[in-house]
Amino acid sequence: MRATMRRGLSTAMAAVLVGVLAAACGGDGDGSGSGPVELTVDVFGEFGYDQLYKQYEASHPNVKIRQRKVSTLDDYKPRLQQWIATNSGAGDVVGLEEGILPTYMQQKGKFLNLFDYGGRSLQQNFLPWKWQMGVSPDGEQLVGLGTDIGPLGMCYRKDLFKKAGLPTAREEVSKLWPTWDDFLSTGQRYQEKQPRTRWLDGPTAVLRATVLQNAGAGPGYSFFDKDDKLVFDTNPAVRTAFDTALKFERSGLTSDMSIFTPPWQTALKRDTFATVPCPSWMLGGIEEFSGDYGKGKWDVATVPGGGGYWGGSWLAVPKQTKHPKEAAELATFLSGPQGQTGAFKDKNTFPSSPQAAQDPAVAGHKSAYFSDAPTGKIFGEMAAQVKPVHLGPKNEDVRQAVENVLIAVGQGKVKPDEAWTKAVEAARKSAR
């Protein structure tokens, strides 16, 4: 038996060796040279650029565009990190989500300064806060050009509301919850009538929205102050927001799910929860996963507590690109008003450009799946109310850690009275 094993091992070794040699010999050719310029665009999720690429290629015959799309940000993050750290492999244009933009701001030297490529004249194309976040803190470098934003609305199930004796018309529904406390008490009323379902999908969106609303109305920063120092436990805006989200967990009003996870997707095909706070990009997700089952059952109202947004991205050009001029030009086109309108038409990503937001194709847009809700108008009004909030480089890490604590309260694994202490500890560890 020993001998057999050893022979097997050496065969395996030989196989590995052959594989290695074969891999070493098969190099891949590079598209650069005198011929057409090939530009690679790296994105995650849905940016809605497919039509725009064709349009751009038609007007720029020497450019060929290749898109590499990864479906989730989680899978995209480590890849991008490796490309940037090793100075090779990244696309000529890369998407940077709001959670990772502050991180890459710390090594802005790895990206082109788009001010050098005609970026200064683009400022009026963007909402002021969106523009500002793409510029380095010292104002010297334009790292990213804004693409979409995620103004918040509240998606709700009309059929479940009806069963619980609540109004179903979106104007009346919006009037039910001017504040988060009203939203909570409506939820309690709902769950008394519909005890087999929950009011909300999970605590994530409530925390996110309340943090931004309180921070926007208050100091202008949330978990980190403007020097990127952790102020989680001392910022009253954070405490207020946390306590608001905790109330929902304490009263058992959420299903303790995280968005876009498989359990959440399954739940959308059943009667599991009645509301989902939805940034504009969430509508596509609900439509996809709720599918035929949810057709005609969903509608969109306003979110409690005033303005808020969640998510959104920027386009940047890594310095490693071989075609800086062409790449910057493409990024400018995709993030311009025309590009943003095109992306909205394709995948409903809400534009960060006021011109695009006023385009009839956006402003007058009605969402068929959501009972013809005037989403262009709802989200447009919300976007105009947004007050910018500074996010530190470790903002996402802290957010996830705190969200975990809230979910653990809902699961009965953390006592509500200890939740704040736990959250502070979790925030401190993840900000390290």
Added chain:
Amino acid sequence: MSVDLRPAGHQAPAPAPVPAGRAWRRRLARLDLKTAPYVFISPFYLVFLIFGGFPLVYTLWVSLHDWGLASGTRDWVGLENYRYLLGDADFWHAVVNTLGIFVVSTVPQLMLALLAANALNRRMRMPTLFRIGMVAPLVTSTAAVAIVFTQLFDRDWGMVNWALGLVGGGHIDWQASRGWSWLAIATMVDWRWTGYNALIYLAAMQAIPRDLYEAAAIDGASRIRQFWQITVPMLRPTIIFTVIISTIGGLQLFTEPVLFGVGTTNRMDGGSLHQFQTITMYMFDNAFGHDRYGYGATVAWALFLLIIVFSLVNFLAVRRTGGTA
């Protein structure tokens, strides 16, 4: 290529006057004789050096830095990461999780494998079919297994909870509880690896001489007694092998818990309170999720040392319990 197969000793006292060409050839032959074996085995070591040795040393180098891939920081901190690791409650939590899942999965797995191998070792119809059947789970992809099992163990709509409901059992939130999540993950691991170990045991069992059993049977030993007093002791080297392989695999458990945690915001967290976060998940999360590449490397080295320690402990323990011989 002609090889001079004469032992080197015969030509050792080289006569002084030799034509230049012959001396050269002789030297070449001797060189061939001495170095050829090393050249023949060198591919393994070269491949190991490139893909094993270099990363090992490089990881050590990285672990001595405060290094972030995304932020671009890279400062020498010496042993600071290791000092932090020793007092890092999250790391030790992950170690306990990993060991817990390892014990919950490996002990029943090897027991079942042994019993299955014993059953397959009897005379039966279509033995090949059953033997191949044992390894069928192994050829399915880990990801597919984990996704299916995670659905079976779903809190609201899972089949396991449905079945428990039928027999009047309680409704279990598999992801939320530490113990239940370990059990669920151990189930996936066992489903996949029991058959593999059974086949290894079976191969070893067939090498046990039949006459031992015949002699025992004549002496009146029952089947159970034959199993414990002949089969198990004769399998001891094989059992040691499987235990060590399982230890290495168990301490590196990654795919199953990651996919089991798809309901968590950050998949690498392994549950809201890190109920089933293993060491490798903690390593990956630090290195690539939270931009602490240096600390991730530190965790990797700690894992490397842990695997050596536990393999040794298991080796000694199994040898000791093996009893006589």
